[in-house]
Amino acid sequence: MVNYLQEDELLAPGTIFCTGCPAELALRFLLRVLGKEVILFGSAGCAAVGGIGFFDAAAAKVAVISCLMTNIPSIMTGVSRYYRKVGRDVTCVAFVGDGATADVGFQPLSGAAERGENFIYICCDNQGYMNTGVQRSSTTPSKAWTSTTPVSELRRGKEQESKNMSLLMAFHGIPYVATAAVSHLEDFAQKLLKAKSVKNGMAYIHLFSPCPTGWRSSPEEAIDLSRRAVETNYYPLWEAEHGKFSFTWQPKQVKPVTEFTSRMKRFAHLTAEENTSFQALVEKRYDLISRLVKEEITV
Numbered sequence: 619m620v621n622y623l624q625e626d627e628l629l630a631p632g633t634i635f636c637t638g639c640p641a642e643l644a645l646r647f648l649l650r651v652l653g654k655e656v657i658l659f660g661s662a663g664c665a666a667v668g669g670i671g672f673f674d675a676a677a678a679k680v681a682v683i684s685c686l687m688t689n690i691p692s693i694m695t696g697v698s699r700y701y702r703k704v705g706r707d708v709t710c711v712a713f714v715g716d717g718a719t720a721d722v723g724f725q726p727l728s729g730a731a732e733r734g735e736n737f738i739y740i741c742c743d744n745q746g747y748m749n750t751g752v753q754r755s756s757t758t759p760s761k762a763w764t765s766t767t768p769v770s771e772l773r774r775g776k777e778q779e780s781k782n783m784s785l786l787m788a789f790h791g792i793p794y795v796a797t798a799a800v801s802h803l804e805d806f807a808q809k810l811l812k813a814k815s816v817k818n819g820m821a822y823i824h825l826f827s828p829c830p831t832g833w834r835s836s837p838e839e840a841i842d843l844s845r846r847a848v849e850t851n852y853y854p855l856w857e858a859e860h861g862k863f864s865f866t867w868q869p870k871q872v873k874p875v876t877e878f879t880s881r882m883k884r885f886a887h888l889t890a891e892e893n894t895s896f897q898a899l900v901e902k903r904y905d906l907i908s909r910l911v912k913e914e915i916t917v
């Protein structure tokens with residue numbers, strides 16, 4: 619894995635991510651893999667405090683463009699087209715939260731994907747609007763506690779199933795879509811390099827990144843939680859190259875999803891029955907992606 623890393627550390631040593639937040643690790647890592655000829659795009663959210671900085675302190679040592687939650691892909695469209703026009707090979711990469719990606723900024727992302735804009739878009743999915751106080755987003759899992767999906771006699775956390783954002787992007791038919799997890803950095807590095815090599819459209823990576831603060835889990839367990847998500851098939855690692863799906867890493871022995879959910883207080887209220895239906899949902903989602911792989915369905 620060390621071989622993927624380019625020379626310089628491109629994120630300043632001090633950031634204000636919460637203790638144990640793996641988004642910081644992911645941002646440091648991806649900048650080391652992609653190198654200096656990068657323009658980083660961000661918007662309000664936890665990822666922004668790492669990328670853009672805080673008050674008068676810049677964090678990243680590459681060029682950074684701070685966008686609104688509503689217009690990241692639109693600004694990236696203009697900037698990436700400019701560099702193509704002047705003939706300079708610059709990688710435009712977004713590192714943005716799931717709220718900005720799947721909800722607030724979904725329309726311009728979908729539009730840019732359909733138009734074939736050439737940039738890398740990384741959704742750092744901590745499964746909620748964490749920066750503003752742990753509100754639910756469309757990618758928050760069903761049954762999870764958040765500050766806007768409380769657990770009480772009347773409610774059992776989030777009522778809806780999460781939006782399947784990575785598959786939605788794959789069904790746009792863009793050249794490269796992948797899932798990645800902060801626990802599997804070798805896999806993430808290979809996907810970043812594939813994304814960088816795409817020159818004829820968008821590359822989208824959906825990165826699973828536990829949030830100790832919002833998930834009410836231990837900071838020291840963040841990477842382990844990510845590993846458990848992958849090993850329970852809650853978060854399978856796959857890629858779709860030109861619409862062709864394949865798994866990039868698979869557990870030898872799949873663990874029950876309670877190995878993941880039992881490690882955080884946002885799921886502490888789940889009954890045995892609710893755990894069973896959560897497990898069924900995990901298997902339903904995994905079966906869908908398995909069929910796309912095994913039946914060689916191309917989108």
Ligand SMILES: Cc1ncc(C[n+]2csc(CCOP(=O)(O)OP(=O)(O)O)c2C)c(N)n1
Nearest residue numbers: 662663664665715716717718746747748749
């Ligand atoms: C259009 C718009 N709506 C709301 C906000 C307020 N706001 C700032 S950061 C944030 C949370 C962003 O959540 P997400 O994109 O999931 O990133 P996270 O903080 O979870 O990493 C919100 C709602 C905003 N800046 N712009």
Ligand code: SF4
Nearest residue numbers: 636639664748829831
């Ligand atoms: S709120 Fe969550 S995602 Fe945001 S910096 Fe803290 S641990 Fe990381």
